[in-house]
Amino acid sequence: MNIQNIELDNVKTQMRRGTLEYCILLILSREDAYAPQILGELKNADMIVVEGTLYPLLARLKNQGLLSYRWQESPQGPPRKYYCLTDLGHEALQVLDRSWEEMVEQINTIRKSRN
Amino acid sequence: MNIQNIELDNVKTQMRRGTLEYCILLILSREDAYAPQILGELKNADMIVVEGTLYPLLARLKNQGLLSYRWQESPQGPPRKYYCLTDLGHEALQVLDRSWEEMVEQINTIRKSRN
DNA sequence: ATTTAATACCTTGCAACGCCAAGTAGTATA
DNA sequence: TATACTACTTGGCGTTGCAAGGTATTAAAT
Numbered sequence: 001m002n003i004q005n006i007e008l009d010n011v012k013t014q015m016r017r018g019t020l021e022y023c024i025l026l027i028l029s030r031e032d033a034y035a036p037q038i039l040g041e042l043k044n045a046d047m048i049v050v051e052g053t054l055y056p057l058l059a060r061l062k063n064q065g066l067l068s069y070r071w072q073e074s075p076q077g078p079p080r081k082y083y084c085l086t087d088l089g090h091e092a093l094q095v096l097d098r099s100w101e102e103m104v105e106q107i108n109t110i111r112k113s114r115n
Numbered sequence: 116m117n118i119q120n121i122e123l124d125n126v127k128t129q130m131r132r133g134t135l136e137y138c139i140l141l142i143l144s145r146e147d148a149y150a151p152q153i154l155g156e157l158k159n160a161d162m163i164v165v166e167g168t169l170y171p172l173l174a175r176l177k178n179q180g181l182l183s184y185r186w187q188e189s190p191q192g193p194p195r196k197y198y199c200l201t202d203l204g205h206e207a208l209q210v211l212d213r214s215w216e217e218m219v220e221q222i223n224t225i226r227k228s229r230n
Numbered sequence: 231a232t233t234t235a236a237t238a239c240c241t242t243g244c245a246a247c248g249c250c251a252a253g254t255a256g257t258a259t260a
Numbered sequence: 261t262a263t264a265c266t267a268c269t270t271g272g273c274g275t276t277g278c279a280a281g282g283t284a285t286t287a288a289a290t
Binding site for chain 1: 236237238239240246
């Protein structure tokens with residue numbers, strides 16, 4: 001890997017920025033989940049996210065009132081914090097759905113006008 | 116506009132992050148352009164970007180060797196800095212093209228698995 | 231009883247980036 | 261000379277992803 005690729009990896013990181021919150025809400029709209037489970041689902045979609053990114057993000061979403069959580073015992077190991085969407089979270093998800101579609105449209109507008 | 120919407124505006128800002136460099140390269144792959152012209156094209160695609168964002172970004176891309184520029188006199192006002200893609204810039208654009216498509220696929224994977 | 235391993239949650243410090251606001255400078259018109 | 265318009269530049273701020281390290285619970289192994 002040369003220097004140029006390293007720089008572009010950074011761009012890819014930046015590209016994901018903002019879409020992460022959206023992805024979390026999407027995943028939780030399907031079913032309640034705890035952090036390692038969410039990490040697994042993101043990995044399944046080839047979106048690599050690490051713990052140190054996810055936990056503060058979940059805390060932010062909770063503080064914004066978009067998520068709540070409940071403790072639930074694990075069959076093995078410490079109890080798990082299962083997050084779920086609040087009503088506000090569902091509303092926010094709809095807004096972000098639209099934002100995502102808009103951004104895809106905008107980029108496509110620019111892409112298609114290329115010669 | 117309530118507080119919740121303000122928070123989500125921030126998310127939209129973050130969502131654009133990283134895609135901006137990609138958009139600049141896309142625009143410049145079509146024709147050389149100077150800053151206010153680029154701002155206009157972004158605005159046409161409903162992507163609002165301000166000067167204070169664009170100029171440092173152009174400087175970064177130039178320092179990375181993806182862009183070069185030439186001064187050109189203006190019919191009115193000060194001379195203009197016309198940016199154009201370098202060979203490296205064209206290569207980077209291809210990489211970012213693929214990155215963009217990958218990200219769209221990844222998000223769609225998560226979107227479609229929703230019940 | 232103590233150690234080890236596995237699981238889960240959280241925090242700190244750093245660097246990158248978009249944005250706001252203000253500043254600098256060239257050109258033309260009044 | 262003053263004003264207006266255009267174009268480029270910069271400093272500080274807030275947000276965020278990440279690497280690295282820490283804490284806590286549980287069960288199995290020693």
